[in-house]
Amino acid sequence: MNLARPLVLLDPHPRTNAMIFHRADRERLDAMADVITVEAGAVPDDAVEACLPRVTAILGQTALPGARLARAPHLRAVLNVEGNYVPNVDYATCFARGIRVACAAPAFARPVAEYALALALDLARGITQADRLFRLGQERYGWRGNLAAETLFGAPVGLVGFGTIARALLPLLRPCHCTVRAYDPWLPPTLLHEHGVMPATLTEVLERSRMVFVLAAPTAHNRHLIGAPELACMAPGAGLVLVSRAGVVDYAALHTALREGRIKAAIDVFPAEPPAADDPLRTCTAAVLSSHRAGGLDSALKTIGEMAVDDLDLVLRGLPPVRMQAAQPETVGLQRSPPGLR
């Protein structure tokens, strides 16, 4: 170990190094710092403790209570390789000390946006359902097979949450000339206008959209944001695309709305994953069912490693990181995402 070089603790658990790194990025990392890591599982506590006196940066979600941070006087960055924050870090101390804290959410923005578009097109045009009918020998041809189909061209669509994913989804919707409404209580209306989006209340979004994208990350404040009353606002036959986290929707109410044929839904997240074998959603024909697949492409996971090494390089050069998403002191403690794609 070269004492003049930076020391990096690489602790990507529950991901693995192989999962998040192209070889070239891992080699870049090795070229810029001494690296402490393990090939499987979390870095053990004693190894973490041993590196604290010299550690410059941590790549991962290692527990960092105040006492540990106090033993890491040279720590300059905590680059979380997940898409959200968990409460095992004393974030306030990090901010006070100027330790950069960031997460890998942007790596998932485009894959999740693409998947959300795919699900929305599936609901609008009835792709999965038509394939199912075909295999049953019940397909209908031409316009007879399109009685419930509609186009996204020119359609009013709604976004619940206007963060990273919404901003990646927007350019994918643009060529369809959709009217886009968005609800995001953390943002001023002007910012939505700047993105060409109409600011709206949650009720307006639900009432006026043919397709509603639920993109809001779960927080301390938005559990069951979309429950029975909200689902009742949706237009008959409209679609709901659910790709963020299950906590923001009341699944019992959602299932009722689907069973009654009031709306359609494409569902990528569930309160428990997998849902029980007898969960009635499993046989619901008004839903497109997806097993938490929106973000976890190999190419997205590899982007995490690339982003982390890019930003580490900047931090070591005395520059601000630019690729990962910086934690915000006001909101980092409000996040309630369960850990994601393992």
Place this chain on the structure above:
Amino acid sequence: MNLARPLVLLDPHPRTNAMIFHRADRERLDAMADVITVEAGAVPDDAVEACLPRVTAILGQTALPGARLARAPHLRAVLNVEGNYVPNVDYATCFARGIRVACAAPAFARPVAEYALALALDLARGITQADRLFRLGQERYGWRGNLAAETLFGAPVGLVGFGTIARALLPLLRPCHCTVRAYDPWLPPTLLHEHGVMPATLTEVLERSRMVFVLAAPTAHNRHLIGAPELACMAPGAGLVLVSRAGVVDYAALHTALREGRIKAAIDVFPAEPPAADDPLRTCTAAVLSSHRAGGLDSALKTIGEMAVDDLDLVLRGLPPVRMQAAQPETVGLQRSPPGLR
């Protein structure tokens, strides 16, 4: 009947007036001309014959051999309400007499392009297949469910045929920053470059694309354009989206390639529709099956009527039609599309 007014023969069979007209467009039509039509079926021959001496325009695919055209001295336009031409019109005489001949293909461009995108996203991200596995209780979560999934972002894609549908598809692919190659023997390379597309041979398109869109209309020259040798060119695991007409692909070869797991395909058209109950494609899990649903949305059908009335209005005002697709003397006789969405 007002002898000073234009006379229009409205003969949309096998479509119906109700299918192609919003009320407002039908009213516009009535305001600009006397209209001869029937509510169901084709306009009978005697009614056709009776109107020939005075008819100004025909909306539909009424048979117009040379003898009939000779009896229609005032005919100025034949506006076909299908997406392609059938050989029941003496086109050469129409061109020589300056009778405008056009079809409704542009009404389907956006719906078909949207559907092609939906199918491509389905193949790339595995939407329909994941839904099927979920219903079997065999779904896998996160990256484990994405082992065969890939993104269209940055992917090389190929277009076989660069006509109306391809040009409507292109803006939908743009935000994914795809590298797009196109094969179209009827177009100069410069025109493809102007659209930001790389001109390519059919082999290049097939070899170098992760997703191939078959958009070429069938002609006298391209039957089974894509057969076993061409399918063998495709990259392992690449996808084929087939939304134009079945004639351009050898389905036996396609089924073999799918059964062997070499490629994936989304298939909206079949040599016979419906395929036989025991057609092995019906159980092929490497395919997304769709029953000729790409274009025949109600909104597209209504656009036909709108386009026809718009262009009729221009013709009656002595102006060139601009919304329907003008027949080209060189190629109108080469088309081999079976009649479409009935």
Place this chain on the structure above:
Amino acid sequence: MNLARPLVLLDPHPRTNAMIFHRADRERLDAMADVITVEAGAVPDDAVEACLPRVTAILGQTALPGARLARAPHLRAVLNVEGNYVPNVDYATCFARGIRVACAAPAFARPVAEYALALALDLARGITQADRLFRLGQERYGWRGNLAAETLFGAPVGLVGFGTIARALLPLLRPCHCTVRAYDPWLPPTLLHEHGVMPATLTEVLERSRMVFVLAAPTAHNRHLIGAPELACMAPGAGLVLVSRAGVVDYAALHTALREGRIKAAIDVFPAEPPAADDPLRTCTAAVLSSHRAGGLDSALKTIGEMAVDDLDLVLRGLPPVRMQAAQPETVGLQRSPPGLR
């Protein structure tokens, strides 16, 4: 001369072969046909007459009255290398015989659109005027120099004429999120809507736009389309960009409006070119003056040759031309453009 090969009469006067051809395009032409041409001036009548019995295509604006056409039984295409049509061809006979007639207008679409944008930005932001003041030592800094400046971002703009140039201009305006109104009496409102443009009357376009682009080609019907009453409709301080032809505007009225400071204008075309040395427009500080420079870039002129050879190749292969602009029987006789960029 190979009697089995096509014969092409290349008569680009007043352009020259060197002006319109890259060497590679000229070589392509020579490879596909025997070529009769002269290096300077028009091809003499006797040479024209001599080739008529065998000529397959004419590239240029050679006079083709009916009698000449009758002596050219194999003629299949007249590809005019100017941007508009002149009345020295018996177009009706060409149409009746299926002879393709097209012009090079599309070669100018992007250069003229770019120039129109440049002029509009100049008027909006005051570039030329600020440079002039700077050279007089009268420049003002920061906001003090911007009292009359405005941005195109979000501005309402208007298009008078929605043809080739307007359609090339539209994507250049899109990123500024302009509200675009267009007036074009030859097009149905639906077509404008399809392009994301609001159909409007001429008065609406003039009244509601901060920047008005006059793009209409002169016809038998639109002389002095924009005169004193129309200019009086414009909003105070709004800009007029004039890049098509002078005939559509009443220049006396325009000069009055400019002199009175009611509007600004950028003027690329003049009723007589050059205007008289004492033409008061020459000193008008409310105008940006430009000497018919919008289209005639070397790269545009070379595109003419490329397009002509591309389309000739298609015609010789029995396919429809796709790059040049096909003449329309209804309107070719209405054009009143004086010959353009010599």
Place this chain on the structure above:
Amino acid sequence: MNLARPLVLLDPHPRTNAMIFHRADRERLDAMADVITVEAGAVPDDAVEACLPRVTAILGQTALPGARLARAPHLRAVLNVEGNYVPNVDYATCFARGIRVACAAPAFARPVAEYALALALDLARGITQADRLFRLGQERYGWRGNLAAETLFGAPVGLVGFGTIARALLPLLRPCHCTVRAYDPWLPPTLLHEHGVMPATLTEVLERSRMVFVLAAPTAHNRHLIGAPELACMAPGAGLVLVSRAGVVDYAALHTALREGRIKAAIDVFPAEPPAADDPLRTCTAAVLSSHRAGGLDSALKTIGEMAVDDLDLVLRGLPPVRMQAAQPETVGLQRSPPGLR
């Protein structure tokens, strides 16, 4: 004064309240806080001191050395209403205390980007120069007036600095299908790739571009970044658009390159403003001269007030600001912009 309400010190000097606020934004501000301000000049020191014990946020660039910050225990945000930072604030203490520091740079992004495009088009197409020749009676028509003109369509362009302005400029260049290279030593190549831009060295940007945009803000490290050797790299006849700050360019070298006719330039900033009456740049015909006009539109200035009130509202609600540009601890001290548009 309501002790339960937040207290805001509004000190926009050298701007004024009238300059940066629409009435509605000022009213929003008054509704959310007690406001201490003056109508002209800076808020006097004693008034600043008096509000420190209670102040929640400061809108402006009030001097805030550590001692003052120590007397402002409730301060949560310093929202600078300029486009850059000046060294009159103890930023380190702000960061350590979690005081939000942000500036109004984004308000200028679009206006400056639009102006940069306008200048680039002017240089490429020769607008200002042609107007000047016209007024001298020396204009040349058509292609003869375009001998030095070129189009941005398809042209290689280069960006020196890839910050806020570059990212606003990029969508304006996209419809011209430019190949865009960018040099920014503070950013990883991947980030440029994500924006569809080719990362490049400064030399590559200068050598390979027909138009170079100098957008880099001055820092402690980039004084005279573009000097004689760099200008010598530029392609003959290429254009330089200079809209950030004068410090990054060696103006003596620039003037030499212009005088020798090697390049063209559009210059909006000068080492001293105004330059001396006998500064030879004032008569340089290879330059478009502009008096620091790129950003300071009334609409941009009003956006500053809107952004500040939007972000203040978020801060008071316990949320992170989103519209102004957050100061970065690593770089805030490196900025060397002289104060801007007064």
